Amino acid sequence: MPHPLSWEGFAMVAKAIVTAIIVFTIAMGARAQETFRVTLLGTGDPQLRVDRFGPATLVEAADQKLLFDAGRGVPVRLAQIRVPPAQLNVLFITHYHSDHVSGIPDLWLTGWLPGGGARTQPFRVIGPTGAKELMANLERAYAADVRIRIADQKLPAEGAAAIAEEFSSDGVGYERNGVRVTAFEVDHGAEIKPAYGYRIDYRGRSVLISGDTRFSENLIRNGNGVDLLVHEVAGSKPELLQNIVIRRILDHHTMPSEAGMVFSRTQPKLAVYSHIGEATDAHRSASDDRGNRGGDTEDVFGSAASGRGLDEFRYY
Ligand SMILES: [Zn+2]
Ligand SMILES: [Zn+2]
Numbered sequence: 001m002p003h004p005l006s007w008e009g010f011a012m013v014a015k016a017i018v019t020a021i022i023v024f025t026i027a028m029g030a031r032a033q034e035t036f037r038v039t040l041l042g043t044g045d046p047q048l049r050v051d052r053f054g055p056a057t058l059v060e061a062a063d064q065k066l067l068f069d070a071g072r073g074v075p076v077r078l079a080q081i082r083v084p085p086a087q088l089n090v091l092f093i094t095h096y097h098s099d100h101v102s103g104i105p106d107l108w109l110t111g112w113l114p115g116g117g118a119r120t121q122p123f124r125v126i127g128p129t130g131a132k133e134l135m136a137n138l139e140r141a142y143a144a145d146v147r148i149r150i151a152d153q154k155l156p157a158e159g160a161a162a163i164a165e166e167f168s169s170d171g172v173g174y175e176r177n178g179v180r181v182t183a184f185e186v187d188h189g190a191e192i193k194p195a196y197g198y199r200i201d202y203r204g205r206s207v208l209i210s211g212d213t214r215f216s217e218n219l220i221r222n223g224n225g226v227d228l229l230v231h232e233v234a235g236s237k238p239e240l241l242q243n244i245v246i247r248r249i250l251d252h253h254t255m256p257s258e259a260g261m262v263f264s265r266t267q268p269k270l271a272v273y274s275h276i277g278e279a280t281d282a283h284r285s286a287s288d289d290r291g292n293r294g295g296d297t298e299d300v301f302g303s304a305a306s307g308r309g310l311d312e313f314r315y316y
Helices: 007-034 074-080 104-110 131-141 143-152 217-222 244-250 256-266 278-289 298-303
Strands: 036-042 056-061 064-068 090-092 123-128 162-167 171-176 179-185 196-202 205-209 228-232 270-274 311-315
Touching: 036 074, 036 205, 036 228, 056 074, 056 196, 064 179, 074 104, 090 171, 104 123, 104 131, 123 131, 131 143, 131 162, 162 171, 179 217, 196 217, 217 256, 228 256, 256 270
Parallel strands: 064 090, 090 123, 123 162, 205 228, 228 270
Antiparallel strands: 036 056, 036 311, 056 064, 171 179, 179 196, 196 205
């Protein structure tokens, strides 16, 4: 038995440490490869609220970080979970309502700054027809900032570039290292086109993100048996249901009873509501307060989790 302070003892300890580091690194590497984590960064709608930010869902799979929609406050939520915007591989857009895209300039430009991770590669966006126009117009809108920071801070021009890819029908829109993203058309109303949802598959696991939609048969076709279904929902106090403005908004979304039908037909392992407005929250609280867990309209809220910012769903 060598003395703990002898050279032989030191060598043994050093060897043990090196071995431990190798084992730890392999374990970490394997874990990183198997990660499939979904983080609801923003579960709100256009309403200005401090407790729910705009729609944004982060999916981390294998070595990739994919963001779905970029609503209000998304870089702040990313900072909360210590993911610099520069680390995002791709931003996918569901549709072009402002509450789903208003966070893009902040995400894109702050990710280029040292405090946002100092991205040196172009910001990559994939969305239905309209993504190229949106990003080209944002580049025009922020041309002065980009010009100034390249001249003043010597930031690399490549990191401020934006590359947008578009699609116009259902299908696989992205595939890398076993991570597959499939877009499918949803129904957000006659005037709100294009509107898509996304399904992400990795290692036999799957998550479906509805985007904004009314009850959609195409979503049901794509969501059969997924592990996690993140579905939008909209509710209102019964006395406001006849209000024409409220009625028009609700007509573009999924009522709780309809979401219940979606869940019963797709049979996801876990269903989560998102895109939740104040009226919906109030409606949910009211039904929860009554303690109902049956099958009528209000009670559907009792059968699914209500998404909150920073909820995480882990699949290893
Ligand atoms: Zn929306
Ligand atoms: Zn919308």
